[in-house]
Amino acid sequence: MRPMLSTLDTPAALVDRERLARNIARMQSRLDSLGVKFRPHVKTTKCIEIARAQLEAGARGITVSTLKEAQQFHAAGFDDILYAVGLVPGKLQQVLALRQAGCNLKVITDNAAAAAEIGRAAREEGITLEVWIEIDTDGHRSGVKPESAQLIEVGRALVESGAVLGGVMTHAGSSYDLDTPEALAAMAEQERAGCVRAAERLREQGWACPNVSVGSTPTALSAKSLPGVTEVRAGVYVFFDLVMANVGVCAPQDIALSVLTTVIGHQPEKGWAIVDAGWMAMSRDRGTQKQRHDYGYGQVCGEDGNVLPGYVLTGANQEHGILSREGAKDEDIEKRFPVGTRLRILPNHACATGAQFPQYEAVGKDGAVVTWPRFYGW
Amino acid sequence: MRPMLSTLDTPAALVDRERLARNIARMQSRLDSLGVKFRPHVKTTKCIEIARAQLEAGARGITVSTLKEAQQFHAAGFDDILYAVGLVPGKLQQVLALRQAGCNLKVITDNAAAAAEIGRAAREEGITLEVWIEIDTDGHRSGVKPESAQLIEVGRALVESGAVLGGVMTHAGSSYDLDTPEALAAMAEQERAGCVRAAERLREQGWACPNVSVGSTPTALSAKSLPGVTEVRAGVYVFFDLVMANVGVCAPQDIALSVLTTVIGHQPEKGWAIVDAGWMAMSRDRGTQKQRHDYGYGQVCGEDGNVLPGYVLTGANQEHGILSREGAKDEDIEKRFPVGTRLRILPNHACATGAQFPQYEAVGKDGAVVTWPRFYGW
CATH class of the missing domain: 2.40.37.20 (D-serine dehydratase-like domain)
Structure with a gap:
């Protein structure tokens, strides 16, 4: 018998496929028109089928919040993965195992000592690890400030330890506390400008820093333009929720x-x-x-x-x-x-x-x- | 290599085995001394090993909050199971399948129409279902009031539909809002007295109503005496937590x-x-x-x-x-x-x-x- 809504046991987590497809298309077309790549955050769904639909719509690579997500998505054929939680040396063996299994996994840090240790340990295993630096553009959580001395210290620690400084990334999570289009657009610009500025300062040191990655669902849907940004990340847009309705980016x-x-x-x-x-x-x-x-x-x-x-x-x-x-x-x-x-x-x-x-x-x-x-x- | 605390990946859910054993022994010895059976609520842990330790310490039967818990624990050899969420006719087939598989599963209701439908449908399948009536002793959630006309209506619906009226049960969840020994002892007495009174009213109708089941972790640890009660239920005591520390029943x-x-x-x-x-x-x-x-x-x-x-x-x-x-x-x-x-x-x-x-x-x-x-x- 074909399973139907009317015969499901309760409680059950329903996904409305029409709305899902509409949400995926909306974000992708917005970021296409802003001329940036899109790297969805799969922590929202932890679901292979939904992430595949995001890639089919045009996304390039995924963002994960745990190494288990990286392992599961890599096993399902996903390759270009950014692990967007500050890596500590204690998790390095899991990261190196994924790299050795052929996963193009990139990690982040905001700490010079951790950066040096990560680069050194990877090199000892004969692995060149790509590391991005986490930038704090709104004071809500982690990251180094765009104008800080620590930014250059972390960059130097990476370069000198033999890691690849692959880029900078930020997440303006405080956008969740806003609820007007003006405030959201201003936060999107603050997120963009801070991250681009951090990349410029690193490049002034002679380091390439090719990737500039920003994003949250509210800022991704509110940015007017994104000069200097190469990619955007967002997660919850794929479903949306009542918090996002109150923020004003969905109904x-x-x-x-x-x-x-x-x-x-x-x-x-x-x-x-x-x-x-x-x-x-x-x-x-x-x-x-x-x-x-x-x-x-x-x-x-x-x-x-x-x-x-x-x-x-x-x-x-x-x-x-x-x-x-x-x-x-x-x-x-x-x-x-x-x-x-x-x-x-x-x-x-x-x-x-x-x-x-x-x-x-x-x-x-x-x-x-x-x-x-x-x-x-x- | 023997797994050790020092080599666990993080985050991990740690259980301190000494504290667990102490918590299990404390509740069991308290209820032994009050002369009542103990039926722990396994919704807290959903873990076979921990529930086995509770039974080995002297508990009789378990309480569950979902039919999946009933299925999983029955498959692991647990037999005497109370499903302590009001049964609706839509879940009856799952219940009957467990009864047919030999599980001594008891269900609850607080609604005369649902009671009649449950009894009728079970009888049609040739199954005699034991149903307990949920009593509201503190106004915090579900159940019929001890002095209400509905109590007798639900009892009659059960008896007339061919179900077995196995007992009454209540949960004074509002005990979580208290934080003095006096208030907790008073709530325990309110929970006891209301549930015993409901049983008496049902027995006055000529119905046996052998089981009188009360409990929450705070009231179970605060009752001075439990005349008329046959068993107590509690769940979170097995671990305790900061809410319980604020209530004052653990450190x-x-x-x-x-x-x-x-x-x-x-x-x-x-x-x-x-x-x-x-x-x-x-x-x-x-x-x-x-x-x-x-x-x-x-x-x-x-x-x-x-x-x-x-x-x-x-x-x-x-x-x-x-x-x-x-x-x-x-x-x-x-x-x-x-x-x-x-x-x-x-x-x-x-x-x-x-x-x-x-x-x-x-x-x-x-x-x-x-x-x-x-x-x-x-």
Whole structure:
């Protein structure tokens, strides 16, 4: 029997294939028109089928957040991989094993001592490792500042240890805290300018530094132009989520990931329906809590994917979600959502919600379902 | 080579075997002395090895939160299983398949229509299904009130449809919001009294209702006496976590689950160290946010497991954690935690953090490691 949406057990992680394809095409055509390469971040999906669709649409290479992602995607035939978390010497053997297996894996650092140690150890194994320098363009996490002395120190440590200084990369993660087109465009320019400036300073030292890599979903969708940038990275755009809707770079009806759930009970005097999607399914992510619209643990939609305005998951236990109406209590909650009613819940943060499931159920226009595995762990 | 703590890749989910054994013994001896059976909730660990240790210590049967848990534990030889999430007719075929495979699986409901449908459908398959009624003793989630007309309606629907009314069960989850011994003892008594009263009302109808099941980790550890109760359920006690430390039922040094992590960088002018345990490892759970001590994303300990007072994860991205000192910035963060330093992070919520990992690394006193798989999904 052909698996269909209507016969799936709940909870399940649904991917709307039409929306997925639209999101992939939107980002690719935007970056094509800006004249830069696109290197999607596959940490969002950890799914071979979806990453293949991104490459088929025109992406060049992928970004990963763990060495397990690098191993799994390399085993599936992906080659051009950027590991975008600062490498420490303790993980070097895993990196070298991937390089020896033929994977064109590039790593990053923002620390001169680690850079020297990485370059030295790789050289001892007879491997020339390509390392990019992580740049801090918005103060939100890691990286060296574009104008800092450390930038040159890290570059020198790489070059002198025999590594290849392959480029610079940055991620303006603080773009997630913005919600106007003007502020987003300004952050995109700040991210671009800082990263390009870092590359220029390295080149002034006589080092090639061919790659200049920037990106986050909000800045990638907000940049006016990207002179000096060679590639953009973005991850969550492929699904989008409620955090991105609040940032203003998508609408709720663009969100391609949802959790299929069933109503299992009520507390009518409170206006509650209880569903079988708790935080184990939705994740504990409350990313919209401090944004302009707090969606609780998610926005409720019909089984057909249409948003039911005003209905959200206001609470979550491990396997129970509490569904209620924002504002005034719904006196007819039992009649509106009888036991057995099937609903979809849009997530706050697609990367976190997807990670709770071993597989996606990819649903086409006709309701037919294809299962796409995803992996987890380190 | 024998796997050792010192050679584990990071991040990893560590279980301190001494603390685990102590936590198991503490709860079992407490419930033994209260004269009730103990049915641990295995949703916390989803790990066969740990559940076996709980049974060996004296537990009788297990509680599960998903039918996948029921399937996996039954396949591993566990038989007496309570599925403690309200059953909807759509999941009945999975339940009946487990019963036909010989599993002594009991289910719960709080809805008369669902009860009638469940009983009828089971009878049609020639299966007598044991159903317990979920009681609401604290208003935090599901269940029927002990004094409600619905209680009798659900009981009648079960009896008339041919199901076996096996008992009543309740979970005073609002105990998680308390933090004094007096309030916890009062909540334990409220949970007990409400559940026993519900059983009495059902027995007045002439129905046997042999089982009276109550519990949450805080109330199980706070009840003064449990007359009328036949069994207690609790889950998170097996690991404990920072939420439970704030509730006051354990100390941080009792917490048996931690995330092993490595320092991968710094932002010295901010007093930050960056570690490779982000929210993908810790989970997005911020359960201590509104408690007396907000631990951010977790309490920092040395690799040896000793708490480093004042150091917490103040922020988290997917694979990056931001470690800093509470209160005044640590000017010596780079010297205190050089790149490559290995640390343990105690979690806010052990059920959520454990779920991020495919396996536990169980560490003995000598640093030797045994790997215990855990499963996930539905």
